[in-house]
Amino acid sequence: GAGVSQTPSNKVTEKGKYVELRCDPISGHTALYWYRQSLGQGPEFLIYFQGTGAADDSGLPNDRFFAVRPEGSVSTLKIQRTERGDSAVYLCASSLSLAGTDTQYFGPGTRLTVL
Amino acid sequence: DQQVKQNSPSLSVQEGRISILNCDYTNSMFDYFLWYKKYPAEGPTFLISISSIKDKNEDGRFTVFLNKSAKHLSLHIVPSQPGDSAVYFCAAEGRSQGNLIFGKGTKLSVKP
Numbered sequence A: 001g002a003g004v005s006q007t008p009s010n011k012v013t014e015k016g017k018y019v020e021l022r023c024d025p026i027s028g029h030t031a032l033y034w035y036r037q038s039l040g041q042g043p044e045f046l047i048y049f050q051g052t053g054a055a056d057d058s059g060l061p062n063d064r065f066f067a068v069r070p071e072g073s074v075s076t077l078k079i080q081r082t083e084r085g086d087s088a089v090y091l092c093a094s095s096l097s098l099a100g101t102d103t104q105y106f107g108p109g110t111r112l113t114v115l
Numbered sequence B: 001d002q003q004v005k006q007n008s009p010s011l012s013v014q015e016g017r018i019s020i021l022n023c024d025y026t027n028s029m030f031d032y033f034l035w036y037k038k039y040p041a042e043g044p045t046f047l048i049s050i051s052s053i054k055d056k057n058e059d060g061r062f063t064v065f066l067n068k069s070a071k072h073l074s075l076h077i078v079p080s081q082p083g084d085s086a087v088y089f090c091a092a093e094g095r096s097q098g099n100l101i102f103g104k105g106t107k108l109s110v111k112p
Helices: none
Strands: A005-007 A010-013 A019-024 A031-037 A044-050 A053-056 A065-068 A075-079 A088-095 A110-114 B010-014 B019-025 B030-038 B045-051 B056-059 B062-067 B072-077 B086-094 B106-111
Touching (some): A005 A088, A010 A019, A019 A088, A019 A110, A031 A075, A044 A075, B019 B030, B019 B086, B045 B062, B045 B072, B072 B086
Parallel strands (some): B010 B106
Antiparallel strands (some): A005 A019, A031 A044, A031 A088, A044 A053, A088 A110, B062 B072, B086 B106
């Protein structure tokens, strides 16, 4: 079956602009996660959803970052007033539920470059 | 302060030999540990996991060992194959968490 997909695969924007990154989870997965991976680092947690609601958004770095999952499937990560430090690969993952033993399956990521 | 540490940024191994990747953690509340493998331009792929109630889990060529008293885990790959060349991430999860805490990764190169 289809895995997690993310669009766009690459996004180049200018400092101060607004961007939206999209994640399509595996069908039937209720839990969805966003991570950010900077160069030379491991993925860092941003936010996760159980269904439509954000169960934990403690990893969002500041109020310029926001994510939604209005119908409990597709999710959009929104970044306002982008800064050069936001440049990273943004990874989305989904799992059957939030149970720790449910494997998180990752998408290929969106590489965001802020000039 | 990093809760999951992979102190070796890279490892080079000859094909057919054993690869040992190490990981240390600081948070005693972690109760589930995972290894992910990542190829360039792809997302991390789940490899193997272990619950804190066990000290070993084996899946084919891959074995993960957990030493809770030392807060240390390791991934053994034997025999190593060139296709195993990738970045390996150690990750941990706490009982009340949904998210994973990742190490910085170790780049494994298996030479033919």
